Amino acid sequence: MENNLEEFFAVSLELTKKAGTLIRERLNEKKTVETKSCDIDFVTETDKQVEKLLIEGLTEAFPTHQFIGEESVAEGAQCSLTDDPTWIIDPVDGTLNFVHGFPHSCISVGLFINREPQIGIIYNPNLEQLFTAKKSEGAFLNEKRIHVSDTASLSNALIAFENGTSRDPEKLKVLLENYKALVPLTQGMRALGSAALNMAMVAMGGADAYFEYGTHIWDIAAGELIVKEAGGVFIDPCGGEVDRMSRRFLCASTRSLADELSKNLVQYYPMPRD
Numbered sequence: 001m002e003n004n005l006e007e008f009f010a011v012s013l014e015l016t017k018k019a020g021t022l023i024r025e026r027l028n029e030k031k032t033v034e035t036k037s038c039d040i041d042f043v044t045e046t047d048k049q050v051e052k053l054l055i056e057g058l059t060e061a062f063p064t065h066q067f068i069g070e071e072s073v074a075e076g077a078q079c080s081l082t083d084d085p086t087w088i089i090d091p092v093d094g095t096l097n098f099v100h101g102f103p104h105s106c107i108s109v110g111l112f113i114n115r116e117p118q119i120g121i122i123y124n125p126n127l128e129q130l131f132t133a134k135k136s137e138g139a140f141l142n143e144k145r146i147h148v149s150d151t152a153s154l155s156n157a158l159i160a161f162e163n164g165t166s167r168d169p170e171k172l173k174v175l176l177e178n179y180k181a182l183v184p185l186t187q188g189m190r191a192l193g194s195a196a197l198n199m200a201m202v203a204m205g206g207a208d209a210y211f212e213y214g215t216h217i218w219d220i221a222a223g224e225l226i227v228k229e230a231g232g233v234f235i236d237p238c239g240g241e242v243d244r245m246s247r248r249f250l251c252a253s254t255r256s257l258a259d260e261l262s263k264n265l266v267q268y269y270p271m272p273r274d
């Protein structure tokens, strides 16, 4: 399995870098944009092409492996995590940023085996930031080891959060309540517009925690391993274990910060698709 993991990593990394050129070259071009669940939930030709390139390349190399890809699921593919090796792909995380030319978007690729993360790759080709992790081998940014911060309390913390592209008024209300409560308790709040890149920030110590209600498994699959391998915690916003299909999570540099954040959050439970 260890040898296989090296091969899985090498092949997925090469494909991710290749796909990254599509995002980088087109960042400032006019895109072909369609909408999905609402008027700001975009998908571009590039999202579809990146996903196709990755799934075709990985299928050729590893014909028995399974896939969960955002745009394939949008077109009716299954979204189920089994014990089989499963690649979980977000071809462009931060599509809204990509459409605008705001350079915080990335490819997120995670490999799960027996329902546990084994490989995580988050690649922002616009800023040449490559975050990687293999199970039990640490987390890296452009091949240099990264660690979460040692921040243990909200009063010392920079916290990332997002609303996502949902227009649900109840969700927006909870977001604003949490923002209002957390601004005076923390050193600041940030929203990069990419779940995976927010998680990468926590992993490298640039942010101390991040929570979101409404994420899908492809938003967080690679980030989970990268945060954990950088020494961070990955839990449900209530404080317990994460159900990866629950569309809610919290990650933080330390357990003490995670617990304090969790206690101060208004909780929200997204519907399976909103």
Ligand code: IPD
Pocket (backbone or CB within 6 Å): 070, 090, 092, 093, 094, 095, 096, 162, 163, 164, 165, 192, 193, 194, 195, 196, 212, 214, 215, 216, 219
């Ligand atoms: C979205 C981004 C956004 C987050 C949303 C995600 P997409 O992913 O990560 O920052 O708030 O929850 O759906 O649609 O750009 O891949």
Ligand code: CA
Pocket (backbone or CB within 6 Å): 041, 042, 070, 095
């Ligand atoms: Ca999307």
Ligand code: CA
Pocket (backbone or CB within 6 Å): 090, 092, 093, 094, 195, 218, 219
């Ligand atoms: Ca995403």
Ligand code: CA
Pocket (backbone or CB within 6 Å): 047, 070, 090, 091, 092, 093, 094, 095
């Ligand atoms: Ca996406």
